[in-house]
Amino acid sequence: MSVPAPDWFAREIVAPGITRIWEPHVHSFFRSNVFHVGGRDLDLVIDAGMGIVPLRPVLDLASGKPVLAVATHIHVDHVGGLNEFEARAGHRKEAAFFEHMADEHTLAHLFRAQPEAVDRPPDEAWSAERFEIRAAPLTRTLDAGDRIETGDRSLRVLHLPGHSPGSIGLFDERNGDFFAGDAIYRGRLIDDLPGSNVHSYRETMQRLLRIEFSRAYCGHGEPIGQNELRSIAGAYLDKTG
Ligand SMILES: [Zn+2]
Numbered sequence: 001m002s003v004p005a006p007d008w009f010a011r012e013i014v015a016p017g018i019t020r021i022w023e024p025h026v027h028s029f030f031r032s033n034v035f036h037v038g039g040r041d042l043d044l045v046i047d048a049g050m051g052i053v054p055l056r057p058v059l060d061l062a063s064g065k066p067v068l069a070v071a072t073h074i075h076v077d078h079v080g081g082l083n084e085f086e087a088r089a090g091h092r093k094e095a096a097f098f099e100h101m102a103d104e105h106t107l108a109h110l111f112r113a114q115p116e117a118v119d120r121p122p123d124e125a126w127s128a129e130r131f132e133i134r135a136a137p138l139t140r141t142l143d144a145g146d147r148i149e150t151g152d153r154s155l156r157v158l159h160l161p162g163h164s165p166g167s168i169g170l171f172d173e174r175n176g177d178f179f180a181g182d183a184i185y186r187g188r189l190i191d192d193l194p195g196s197n198v199h200s201y202r203e204t205m206q207r208l209l210r211i212e213f214s215r216a217y218c219g220h221g222e223p224i225g226q227n228e229l230r231s232i233a234g235a236y237l238d239k240t241g
């Protein structure tokens, strides 16, 4: 792994206790969000970026407090830094694949083949052709309905397949916060990857339309509100119906 490049990541506080971190130099197709959710007893790191530059040092992690890294799904742009965390969670349907991080599951080969995969390498020795995802076996397997407790938040695991078989979201029913992964975000939703399933994606969208969210923290791009979420879900159903 490359040495830390301090300006590799960008970050903003998007709500009290929630920081969004992203990688501006990564090609826009792969430029995903990491969310650091500070909890009273447990900090959550939701998704882990590309792993091109170590993620953990840029997080403001209080020493001693446990950290759980949750992968919303196994794609390359969400799991590259997962190995930096001792406690790692993901959905049962993709759980076995985190032990090997094979290209057929992470789709890392698509990043390697991407022209201008980064607009500026983190150091002179780095090259996209040699990019690899490190194995990060899960220490906790998640199922729909499971809860992740941080001491001041209780997040319910929603199984939201379609983009990938084991895509999940985390939903805070108390305040409507929704960490959506790649189930929904502003921009074209990707439903044609190996492992994608349009029928499942449609069911996920119908389900999202029935839930009262306040704000969605998406796997890509800016957070969105309930109205925008519903219009994206509706547009997807119209397009694929
Ligand atoms: Zn994805």
Ligand SMILES: [Zn+2]
Pocket: 032, 075, 077, 078, 182, 219, 220
């Ligand atoms: Zn993604």
